[in-house]
Amino acid sequence: MSLTSPRSIPNILSIAGTDPTGGAGIQADLKSFAAHRGYGMCVVTALVAQNTQGVREIHLPPVSFLRAQLDAVSDDVALDAIKIGMLGTEEIISTVADWLDTLGFRGELPEATGHDDAGARPVLVLDPVMVATSGDRLLDAAAESALIAFLPRADLITPNVPELALLAGGEPATEPAGLIAQARAVADQHQVVVLAKGGHLDDASAQESVLDTLVYPTQSGERAEEEQFRSPRIHTQNTHGTGCSVSAALAALAARGHSWSTALPVVKDWMTAALQDSERLDVGQGHGPIQHFAQLWR
Numbered sequence: 001m002s003l004t005s006p007r008s009i010p011n012i013l014s015i016a017g018t019d020p021t022g023g024a025g026i027q028a029d030l031k032s033f034a035a036h037r038g039y040g041m042c043v044v045t046a047l048v049a050q051n052t053q054g055v056r057e058i059h060l061p062p063v064s065f066l067r068a069q070l071d072a073v074s075d076d077v078a079l080d081a082i083k084i085g086m087l088g089t090e091e092i093i094s095t096v097a098d099w100l101d102t103l104g105f106r107g108e109l110p111e112a113t114g115h116d117d118a119g120a121r122p123v124l125v126l127d128p129v130m131v132a133t134s135g136d137r138l139l140d141a142a143a144e145s146a147l148i149a150f151l152p153r154a155d156l157i158t159p160n161v162p163e164l165a166l167l168a169g170g171e172p173a174t175e176p177a178g179l180i181a182q183a184r185a186v187a188d189q190h191q192v193v194v195l196a197k198g199g200h201l202d203d204a205s206a207q208e209s210v211l212d213t214l215v216y217p218t219q220s221g222e223r224a225e226e227e228q229f230r231s232p233r234i235h236t237q238n239t240h241g242t243g244c245s246v247s248a249a250l251a252a253l254a255a256r257g258h259s260w261s262t263a264l265p266v267v268k269d270w271m272t273a274a275l276q277d278s279e280r281l282d283v284g285q286g287h288g289p290i291q292h293f294a295q296l297w298r
């Protein structure tokens with residue numbers, strides 16, 4: 001998968017919830033797009049009163065207003081990539097799905113937009129946000145099956161260990177083989193590339209390194225393809241927003257023409273630096289944010 005955009009700086013849209021402390025959600029996405037040389041835009045699905053210690057309250061704007069935001073962007077701007085994060089409810093999921101379908105996500109060509117590259121659909125990365133590190137739910141239980149039905153629209157999904165268990169209908173994996181088996185089941189069932197993130201694994205192999213695996217969907221009879229990427233585990237409690245940031249960075253690099261397999265090592269090196277330099281930030285008393293611009297500011 002690669003994108004042929006006429007733009008040297010790609011246009012990337014985040015559709016997600018907010019984090020007023022700036023570490024996760026839309027705020028993290030915009031920083032990640034900028035760190036990877038993309039022009040970032042955002043449509044808010046949910047206003048979340050949260051900080052580095054947890055979620056306090058969630059306010060959902062009416063879905064008619066969500067659709068108005070989405071249309072305002074796509075009526076005017078040609079999109080190269082979209083990253084979707086917190087969707088919150090079934091109603092929000094179906095509003096975003098209906099809007100995506102107008103952009104050609106059901107195999108139909110997008111309506112004439114007046115953009116130079118009308119006809120090419122944007123790359124779509126879906127981070128299936130369900131539960132925050134703090135344990136707070138960010139997707140209501142009724143919406144889980146709607147999110148599963150949404151998966152085939154995405155080019156890449158980026159679940160963490162508990163999210164992958166929910167998507168695969170099993171218990172959270174405790175070691176890489178179990179995680180990869182769940183990712184294989186989800187990739188094949190929904191015909192989507194799965195990035196199985198191993199940040200939450202705690203087995204012996206996960207003490208000094210973190211394993212992320214790209215699992216590509218197969219048709220029956222085809223050879224299964226997986227690629228494993230390890231990076232050093234950084235021992236810090238500043239991991240708030242790592243998942244949001246990785247999926248946004250991958251969307252930005254895909255918009256610049258990378259394949260998932262060339263983008264992921266770049267993103268993991270960037271994340272390693274961002275986690276290391278998080279110690280230079282002094283933001284909150286819980287799980288602090290990463291330093292998105294560590295490489296740029298060194």
Ligand SMILES: Nc1ncnc2c1ncn2[C@@H]1O[C@H](COP(=O)(O)OP(=O)(O)O)[C@@H](O)[C@H]1O
Pocket residue numbers: 133159160161197198199200210211212231232233234235236239241242243244246271272275
């Ligand atoms: N302590 C860590 N050291 C290095 N990389 C990490 C660490 N924690 C998370 N990551 C990386 O950040 C990304 C998100 O990780 P993960 O914790 O699995 O998901 P989420 O943040 O969605 O819960 C993955 O690419 C993972 O490898």
Ligand SMILES: Cc1ncc(COP(=O)(O)OP(=O)(O)O)c(N)n1
Pocket residue numbers: 016017018019024025026048050085086129131132133134138239240241242243244245
């Ligand atoms: C608005 C919003 N979206 C997503 C998250 C979860 O962030 P994520 O990077 O997946 O993981 P943690 O921050 O929980 O590690 C969030 N907190 N808020």
